[in-house]
Amino acid sequence: MSLPGRRPFPVTLSAGRVYRTSGRSRKSSLSLAGGGYLCRCRPRSCGPAEWTGRGGVGQSGCKPEARSPEAAAVRPGGGHSFLHCGRGARAPSGALSKSVLLPEGEPSCAYPGVLPAFSERRASLFFHPAAQVTAAMAFPHRPDAPELPDFSMLKRLARDQLIYLLEQLPGKKDLFIEADLMSPLDRIANVSILKQHEVDKLYKVENKPAFSSSEQLCFLVRPRIKNMRYIANLVNADKMAGRTRKYKVIFSPQKFYACEMVLEEEGIYGDVSCDEWAFSLLPLDVDLLSMELPEFFRDYFLMSHELWRKLEEEEDGETKGRRPEIGHVFLLDRDVDFVTALCSQVVYEGLVDDTFRVKCGSVDFGPEVTSSDKSLKVLLNAEDKVFNEIRNEHFSNVFGFLSQKARNLQAQYDRRRGMDIKQMKNFVSQELKGLKQEHRLLSLHIGACESIMKKKTKQDFQELIKTEHALLEGFSIRESTNYIEEHIDRQVSPIESLRLMCLLSITENGLIPKDYRSLKTQYLQSYGPEHLLTFSNLRRAGLLTEQAPGDTLTAVESKVSKLVTDKAAGKITDAFSSLAKRSNFRAISKKLNLIPRVDGEYDLKVPRDMAYVFSGAYVPLSCRIIEQVLERQSWQGLDEVVRLLNCSELAFTDMTKEDKASSESLRLILVVFLGGCTFSEISALRFLGREKGYRFIFLTTAVTNSVRLMEAMSEVKA
Numbered sequence: 001m002s003l004p005g006r007r008p009f010p011v012t013l014s015a016g017r018v019y020r021t022s023g024r025s026r027k028s029s030l031s032l033a034g035g036g037y038l039c040r041c042r043p044r045s046c047g048p049a050e051w052t053g054r055g056g057v058g059q060s061g062c063k064p065e066a067r068s069p070e071a072a073a074v075r076p077g078g079g080h081s082f083l084h085c086g087r088g089a090r091a092p093s094g095a096l097s098k099s100v101l102l103p104e105g106e107p108s109c110a111y112p113g114v115l116p117a118f119s120e121r122r123a124s125l126f127f128h129p130a131a132q133v134t135a136a137m138a139f140p141h142r143p144d145a146p147e148l149p150d151f152s153m154l155k156r157l158a159r160d161q162l163i164y165l166l167e168q169l170p171g172k173k174d175l176f177i178e179a180d181l182m183s184p185l186d187r188i189a190n191v192s193i194l195k196q197h198e199v200d201k202l203y204k205v206e207n208k209p210a211f212s213s214s215e216q217l218c219f220l221v222r223p224r225i226k227n228m229r230y231i232a233n234l235v236n237a238d239k240m241a242g243r244t245r246k247y248k249v250i251f252s253p254q255k256f257y258a259c260e261m262v263l264e265e266e267g268i269y270g271d272v273s274c275d276e277w278a279f280s281l282l283p284l285d286v287d288l289l290s291m292e293l294p295e296f297f298r299d300y301f302l303m304s305h306e307l308w309r310k311l312e313e314e315e316d317g318e319t320k321g322r323r324p325e326i327g328h329v330f331l332l333d334r335d336v337d338f339v340t341a342l343c344s345q346v347v348y349e350g351l352v353d354d355t356f357r358v359k360c361g362s363v364d365f366g367p368e369v370t371s372s373d374k375s376l377k378v379l380l381n382a383e384d385k386v387f388n389e390i391r392n393e394h395f396s397n398v399f400g401f402l403s404q405k406a407r408n409l410q411a412q413y414d415r416r417r418g419m420d421i422k423q424m425k426n427f428v429s430q431e432l433k434g435l436k437q438e439h440r441l442l443s444l445h446i447g448a449c450e451s452i453m454k455k456k457t458k459q460d461f462q463e464l465i466k467t468e469h470a471l472l473e474g475f476s477i478r479e480s481t482n483y484i485e486e487h488i489d490r491q492v493s494p495i496e497s498l499r500l501m502c503l504l505s506i507t508e509n510g511l512i513p514k515d516y517r518s519l520k521t522q523y524l525q526s527y528g529p530e531h532l533l534t535f536s537n538l539r540r541a542g543l544l545t546e547q548a549p550g551d552t553l554t555a556v557e558s559k560v561s562k563l564v565t566d567k568a569a570g571k572i573t574d575a576f577s578s579l580a581k582r583s584n585f586r587a588i589s590k591k592l593n594l595i596p597r598v599d600g601e602y603d604l605k606v607p608r609d610m611a612y613v614f615s616g617a618y619v620p621l622s623c624r625i626i627e628q629v630l631e632r633q634s635w636q637g638l639d640e641v642v643r644l645l646n647c648s649e650l651a652f653t654d655m656t657k658e659d660k661a662s663s664e665s666l667r668l669i670l671v672v673f674l675g676g677c678t679f680s681e682i683s684a685l686r687f688l689g690r691e692k693g694y695r696f697i698f699l700t701t702a703v704t705n706s707v708r709l710m711e712a713m714s715e716v717k718a
Contacts, residue, residue: 141689141690141693141695142690142692142693144667144693145667145689145690145693145694145695146666146667146668146695147695148286148287148668148695148697149325149697151281151283151286151289152283154279154281154282154283154289155187155188155282155283157279158188158277158279158282159188159189159193161277161278161279162185162188162189162250162277162279163189163193163197165248165250165275165277166194166197166198166199166218167197168248168273168275169216169218169246169248170198171198171215171216172198172199172200172214172215172216173198173199173200173214173216173217173218174199174200174201174202174203174212174214174216174217174218175194175199175201175202175203175218175219175220176202176203176204176205176210176217176218176219176220176221177202177203177204177205177220177221178204178205178220178221178222178227179204179205179206180222180292180294181220181221181222181252182204183292183359183360183362184279184282184292184360185220186360186362187282187284187360187361187362188279188282199218200214201214205219205221205227205230207230209234209237210234214245215245215246216245216246216247216248217234217245217246217247217248218247218248218249218250219231219247219248219249219250220250220252220277221249221250221251221252222251222252223251223254223255223256223258223259224259225258225259225262227259228259228262228263228266229262229266231247231249231263231268231272232262232263232266232267232268235247235266235268235271235272236266236267236268239271247268247271247272247273248272248273248274248275249263249272249273249274249275250275250276250277251274251275251276251277252276252277252278252279253276253277253278253279253280253291253293254276254278255274255275255276260274281699282360284360284361284381284703285361285381285382286381286382287686287695287696287697287698288361288682288697288698288700289697289698289699289700290360290361290699290700290701290702290703291699291700291701291702292360292702293701293702294676294701294702294708294712295712296674296675296676296701296702297334297675297676297701297702297704297709297712298712298713325666325668326666326668326669326670326697327666327667327668327669328629328630328666328669328670329669329670329671329672330625330626330629330669330670330671330672331672331674332622332625332671332672332673332674333674333675334673334674334675334676334677334704334709335541335542335675336621336622336625336645337620337621337622338502338506338542338543338709339472339503339506339507339585339618339621340618340620340621340622340623340678340680340681341676341678341704341705341706341709342499342502342503342506342706342709343468343472343503343614343618343680343706344461344464344465344468344706345613345678345679345680345705346394346395346465346613346614346615346680347391347392347393347394347395347613347679347680347683348390348391348392348393348394348395348398348449349380349387349391349392349679349682349683350613350678350679350680350683350705351395351452351456352380352448352452353679353703353705354705354706354707355448355451355452355455355456356369356448356451357707358380358679358703361379361380361381362377362378362379362380363377363378363380364376364377364378365377365378365444365447365448366451368447368451369444369447369448369450369451370444370447371443371447376444378444384441385438385441386402386405386438386441386442386445387441387445389401389405390402390445391679391683392682392683392686392687394604394607394612394613394615395449395452396604397604397605398449399449402442402445402446402449405442406442406446409435409438409439409442412431412435413435415427459492463483465615467480467483467484467500468500468503468617469615469617469618471503471504471507471508472507472589472594472595472617472618473595473617474507474508474586477504477508480504481504481515481519483500484497484500484501484504484519485518485519485522487500488519488522488523488526488527489522489526491526491527494523494527494531494714494716495706495707495710495711495714497523497526497527498523498534498538498544498710498714499706499707499709499710501519501523501544502538502543502544502710505543505544505545506542506543506585507585507586508586509547509584509585509586510545510546510547510548511544511545511546511547512546512547513546513547516546516547517546520535528716530715530716531714531715531716533715534713534714534715534716537713537714537715538713541713543713584644584645584646585621587644588621588641588644588645589621591640591641591644592619592621592624592625592628592641593619593624594618594619594621594624595617595618595619596609596611596616596617596619598616602615602616602617604616607687610623610624610627610684610685610687610688612687613680613681613683613684613687614680619684620680620681620684622673622677622681623681623684623685623688625641626669626671626685626688627688628641630669630692630694667692667693667694667695668694668695668697669689669694669695669696669697670696670697670699671685671696671697671698671699672699672700673698673699673700673701674701675701675704676700676701676702676703676704676708676709677698677700677703677704678703678704678705679703679705682698685698
């Protein structure tokens with residue numbers, strides 16, 4: 001989408017500074033143009049990090065197979081920050097120059113019989129006792145907040161590249177598309193654009209034969225072995241039938257040598273031409289970019305070093321003197337904060353995702369929402385004025401806003417009654433079209449809210465939220481465990497039961513052996529033994545673990561406290577290895593005040609902090625980390641938090657006065673989520689930006705939620 005008055009601008013990573021790690025001074029070029037300082041957290045199971053290379057980030061001391069938590073950051077001391085927290089990321093050697101361009105008929109609007117009943121459904125009774133039905137308004141950004149770049153250039157570049165690849169097969173052709181590329185393709189080049197470039201028919205790559213009469217076949221697929229087998233079977237079938245056709249395979253985002261080897265083994269490598277469609281960033285909204293890699297969370301250990309490579313610097317001399325455009329960059333792994341992703345979402349956009357499943361920035365509303373016999377695909381972004389005003393609101397505030405919006409819209413329609421002919425002409429030519437569009441969108445979101453209410457009421461959502469809050473606060477653990485057991489016994493949902501078990505495990509630093517065995521046995525008996533491998537995946541990821549002797553929450557907190565207070569602890573890395581794959585959530589929660597303590601009820605109408613995205617019960621850990629670093633303009637005072645996040649060593653360099661002076665006004669912040677981010681986190685950081693005058697740009701491997709997180713770990717596919 002092209003936004004008027006905005007221009008794309010380049011963001012370049014550059015500079016060369018001296019960083020100190022394990023007492024060794026090395027030259028490095030990992031910072032943003034203009035300054036900052038590096039904070040690198042060495043993995044607890046690795047040797048001293050070595051920084052080498054020609055002005056670039058060198059290879060760490062990790063072995064290639066190491067999968068231990070690691071973090072790296074450039075100090076946000078008024079200038080630039082680069083933070084990496086999490087497991088499995090290594091900084092590869094060698095500098096790489098990389099620039100990223102960031103750059104029918106008149107409707108009746110009275111809603112008789114709909115809006116009164118709609119607005120009187122006290123969502124506060126459903127979500128939070130303090131909430132009241134009010135007209136929620138979208139808070140504007142502060143005047144000193146920076147403008148966002150125009151990301152539409154990224155979409156145009158991806159479209160042009162795809163068209164170029166398609167035109168390498170001149171004439172009519174059939175296009176075979178892998179399922180998880182269909183939504184991104186629709187956002188970049190829809191069917192009409194494909195038809196303009198002689199794509200005749202579209203087929204889905206699936207486990208059944210496809211019958212195409214075209215003489216040219218083009219395959220748009222991910223670089224996966226199963227896709228190569230599918231293509232090989234089709235080509236070999238043509239050979240056996242004596243049919244000659246042209247075949248082209250387009251890999252996205254890149255082609256792998258292993259895939260080409262499979263094509264060669266199948267004897268068709270010489271029959272197909274291979275290319276790659278290297279689009280990596282898809283703009284979903286004015287401030288949200290997605291890599292659309294939904295399987296990244298499952299196997300991101302193999303890929304996070306690639307992101308580091310893409311973020312490496314240009315040569316030192318090329319960007320000296322360049323005024324930086326982005327002040328801070330935060331790079332966060334999903335495993336730093338599993339809790340937020342496992343919690344039920346209660347902001348409107350998050351609930352729409354949980355209920356209807358947002359795909360690539362759009363959602364399919366069924367007949368229960370559209371009040372017709374057909375489903376409707378709706379794009380959810382800032383262009384939808386109604387959605388843009390309620391997307392970040394707590395659901396209890398949405399009802400009042402939509403009711404007030406409908407009354408305002410009706411009043412605008414009623415103005416026409418007293419108009420003369422000239423005024424009526426102006427009304428029809430200038431306002432009527434916009435009012436009709438707003439009316440249509442308002443009807444859709446009212447229908448969506450009613451559908452959400454019906455589904456959540458049916459699921460006893462209020463009791464579920466109470467259980468989640470109890471787990472977050474550490475109260476009534478036995479009652480919460482009983483609720484989970486009842487949830488399993490009633491066979492409500494295998495994914496939901498698994499999610500609650502994981503939330504209990506992470507907040508309690510693992511399940512005690514008795515509860516672990518009991519819940520696991522009940523789950524397998526209730527949902528089937530085919531889920532056994534899923535438990536193995538969850539254990540390896542640290543999502544669902546069993547406490548070993550000495551790993552009770554009290555014992556772990558005692559160990560951590562001793563490590564933090566012992567300034568002479570030279571073997572801190574070895575000591576932390578005993579806490580591998582364990583959650584320190586309770587200790588981190590206390591240190592960062594993730595559970596707000598408020599007198600009386602939390603006012604959701606006028607939220608005081610980011611906790612509103614979870615009804616005032618919990619501040620997302622990932623967002624709190626960002627807030628604390630920005631407030632302090634450094635990591636000073638957060639040493640204990642860094643250790644609790646399983647990061648054992650920091651290295652800093654000071655900024656110059658020129659760096660600080662040149663970057664005081666920079667409030668544009670890039671937040672990168674590896675493994676996916678939730679709409680709740682996006683809403684929380686948007687709130688922080690409005691309060692503090694920042695503008696956040698979100699880059700994620702994919703938008704996720706608790707269901708997608710569990711599905712990624714599950715070995716039983718629906």
